[in-house]
Amino acid sequence: MARVYNWQIGREMSYWYPETRPKRQFAAVFDTNKCIACQTCTLACKTTWTSGKGQEYMLWNNVETKPYGFYPLAWDVNLLEKLGPQSWEGRRYGGRTIFEAAEAGERVLGWRPEEMDYSNPNVGEDDCLNGVEKGAHFTGVHNSWFFYLARICNHCTYPACLSSCPRGATYKRPEDGIVLIDQGRCRGYQECVKACPYKKTFYNTMTGTSEKCIACFPKIELGLQPQCFVNCIGKIRFAGWISKPENARADNPIDFLVHVKKVALPLFPQFGLEPNVYYIPPINVPREYLLQMFGPGIDAALETYRNAPKDKDLAGLLTLFGSTEQIVAKWKRADEQVVGYDEGGREIVRVPLREPTHIRQAFDTKQGVARGNIS
């Protein structure tokens, strides 16, 4: 075991390999408040990548309703229970990561789902915590809540799938940090399936190998965002590159949201993988639940997000979500417009901070007719 630094838990930790960060790291921000669980992302991924034999059950991308939705069943609560107490001392994690809590003979603390655990991908869909009383109506406070959690592989800085593979078949690309399973080398031991806390590697019974989300790397290589991003109806997703906190640049959209505004948080940072999909947490969910899921940055993130209407930069950047298929490497706000640039500094998109409103009069004086919906 080597000692590596994980900024998400504010300390060094044990990891199977020494710290080697890629030249740049693929990252994403998902705004949970905008997701409507239409599963268009799920189908975009499914039809692009997992239509083969043995891939029928695979959902490299899925959207589940929290707290009762899971794919596979109980993926998070199983591990949370195994891991034991997870306390934070300020921004420093005081508990054990899944690498530090590995049992004797293991590289990672994990559990292996069985086929039945994959049998109900929509379990808990739209179920809220507690029942809803007959006659209940909204009175200003959500006592019952649920939210949608869209999930892909987190292309972690310290992937558990990679560290658990006894034959080095899983690797992290040095050029973009995307984590892949070498389909020529994998022998289907399913160690990665057991180790990944997010359960985003899947065993293919027909090819005898494990497969996973590839972050649509052929698109990334062309400067384009992945399929699940560009097909998102709610425009909740934004792909880009993340820097280490000390190298954060305000003109990098991901850095701005994660490091500058700290409005987007990692999923279960206490597991210790430094996951690179960041979530703007849902504002209608109890703090304790969010603290467990997104770590100690939750209070500041919620406050910042609630304040977004008054924050032109933040609100402006959020309007860039879903505005282009290309990866926005840099951005700036120019008064009431937000501009996105590609890697080479070329402008690729320009979006108004507020869409102009046009009001059409009900009566067309020029034509002398009343307007209908189709005229």
Added chain:
Amino acid sequence: MSSPTDPTEREPRSCAILNLRPTISALKILHFVQDDIGNAGLLLAAAVVFALAFAGCSKQGPPISEAEVKAIFDKTLPSTVDDAMWERAPVHTAKLIPQDMVEPRLMRASTPFVNVQSITDGRQMAFRLSWSDATMDDIPGQGRFGDAVAVQLPATTAPDAPAPQMGEEGKPVEITYWSAVFQAAVNGRKDDIHALYPRAKVDHYPFEAPSLKPGSTEQQAMAKRYAPARSLENPMAGPRTVPVQDLVAAGPGTLQPAEKTVSLGSGTYVKSGWSVVLIRPLPNGTQLGGRTQVAFAVWEGSHQEVGARKMRTPWIPLTLESAR
């Protein structure tokens, strides 16, 4: 083919001991009939007992080789587990220990031993490997693994053997691996999800669209593209004509396919155990009358054993009988 059993329960070799049970049974009959038939009859019955005892000697199983695996010479090699030739090949009972040297380790022992026999014709070696296994595991799945066995030999015969666990850098080993999952495919299980889940409902595979002629070059090429491991010719992905793989390794984690799989094999599950025949070339530098080392590994699928999680042996001396 008899099922593998614990060595302490295996059929003894001495005629007297071998036939103890029939002798006792016959004496019981003797006692029962004594009153009716008198002394003359008693003598006759005793003769029957000895005749039975003598007849039992002809059922003697193969000899035992305690210290090493002895490959006997024959001009032809057996290809099945129940070939009569195996009656001549000495049985070595190889004790298995959990792989507990590198993570992930096997922390709880399972299969205690594997019975090994070997026959060589001077060009190839046949091994028969038999072990107890209460569950037949030959279906792959999520968290589900197949039973398997492997034979490991040094890639080059030298006085200084490689590390027994997967060899070491500069001292590679050759491994012949048999899997119950592969065997089921070779036995005819279709390469289709419905062979594993008969009630599965699949909406559509793009490579089985009506516009594509089934089995055409175009259709097959497209189907291959939807199976990434198969596209990369990963031997795990099939298609499969033999239930074995030839592999090479130079240390834990370095296992890779040999240039070509030339070994053959077949396995059958009978009476709570597997019997597998593996036929592979003689290792480099090994010849009749020579010596080398051999090691074995067994995976119990229902015990979640796969990859490094296995029961294994250290090196065991292997002698090859001279040509007769």
